Amino acid sequence: MSTAAVILLVLSIVVVWGGLLAAILRLRARPERTDLPSGGEDDHREDVAPVERDT
């Protein structure tokens, strides 16, 4: 392989995979906002919601 090709191969890997790593680390450091405004709570039951007549 030519020097130029090797440099660009390494550069592609460093920039793109490095970008992925940086994004993952950033997300791990701060997964969610802790200063959200009030409200916006979901009635959350994982997947299948109860049938509608179930009140």
Add this chain to the structure above:
Amino acid sequence: MATTGTAGTGPTTQKPREEWTGQVGFIIAAIGSAVGLGNIWRFPGVAYENGGGAFLVPYLVALLTAGIPILFLDYAIGHRFRGSAPTAFRRIRTWLESLGWFQVMICFVIALYYTAVIAWAVSFFVFSFDLRWGDDPAGFFTGDYLQLADPGVSLEFVPSVLVPLVAVWVVTIAVLAAGVARGVQRANMVFLPLLVVAFLVLVVRSLFLEGAAEGLNALFTPDWAALGDANVWIAAYSQIFFSLSIAFGIMITYASYRKRRANLTTPGLVVAFSNSSFEILAGIGVFATLGFLAHEQGVGVGELEGISGPILSFVTFPAIVSQMPGGPFFGALFFGSLAMAGFTSLLSILQVVSAGFQEKFGWSPRQASVRLGVVSAVISVALFSTTTGLIALDTADQWANNIGIVASAVLMSVLVLWVLRRGPELRYHLNTVSTFRLGAWWQVLVAVLAPLVLGYMLVSRVVTLLVDGYEGYPGWYLALVGWGTVAFVVVAALVLAAMRWRRSPDDFVPWPPFPPGEAVQGAGRTPSAGGSAARRPAGTAGEEAR
């Protein structure tokens, strides 16, 4: 699942929206959607033909200035307005619902033929074990396997395609019927890691083939002069655009299944960079393998033909597999990867359709999956398992992607950001819930740069298709299958938008309120002092850890 004692939202209870089980589930499903056939068979060829190593520059610029910003726009719309594309757009402005249906119908059309390609990959996975294609992979693919006829409308079915195609539909319907968390997310949780491992093994193996270095040399040697060519930049923008699954409802739908208090932009960065990382990996694997082929044939990599698209996968790769020590294993890895990458993308495409119909007609996930799945499967089998399947697929794909999706993106940007001026609201939404904040530059990119670049792509493609036709297929055929596809999508979108909702989606208050400080009572639509809200501390990360 804790489903008892949860009637906390009052007497007019709507069904709670389905949700991912957490951040990881969403990210994996979104990566599964973005990483598809295009990553494996399109990116390497496009990069090679557009400057080699120098393509990295326009590629990264396109990723940062169009791909990620439009991805965020999709997220913002889906998450803020908590609905499938038609619901979300309708909640922005009633008449915008038809744009949502336009996106749903594009997905419907794409799913019809995408399934066929996955069926081919499944077949070739099986063929790998005994190298069924023999010495003439090209003849095998179009002749023995597809039994390709001239362009036209044929009802002559090809059983070798029909059987795997039906099987793919059955599995897909089963997964979608199980719902977002138990079906789509679970399938992605299995297939995406499996895909990554299988593909990594394949890439590592390819690096040890004779001639691999020559292949990588061909791919990465930079041609800096290419950066002065506008077409190279357009190629980069279109690769990023098609690769990320943006602007046709998928990411709107997926984001709508996140809980309201969820981080959006940073997970979006993970998804976007994962997609590009897989493309780089595919580039390395494909070109190392092509280097081996060139070495075996005693020619330069530049002289090889069939280095992208279906021909790369179903003609060139089988030829390589036949010549390689341990070929059957390599072939199984390659076609297995192709099938898995396609399948996780197919699920996302069909979830768009399913979600749209669920919400409009009050269907359950199971009803939507079975009803839509059976109709789609019949059409898909009728059109794409016949002797003219490949030609129909190629034509429909050209129009659905280059006209349909690009038009959808331009319309979304122009209507939502220019006409309705919702940019500040959507940026506020993203910035309020997310940990990666967007400046005013985001609005400039999605409202000005994206429609300019995509608008140019759209107009130039329309002109090319009108003037030059496509692949030399007859004009009547292109009018029927190509333009006909676009006309069908438009008409179906208008009809579906005009139909009556089973339950109006308009009784909806977006959260967080915008402008901030106003409409505080809207924020308390679900009770914040009692019911489920009180039981969960704000901003807890426990949810995401599952």
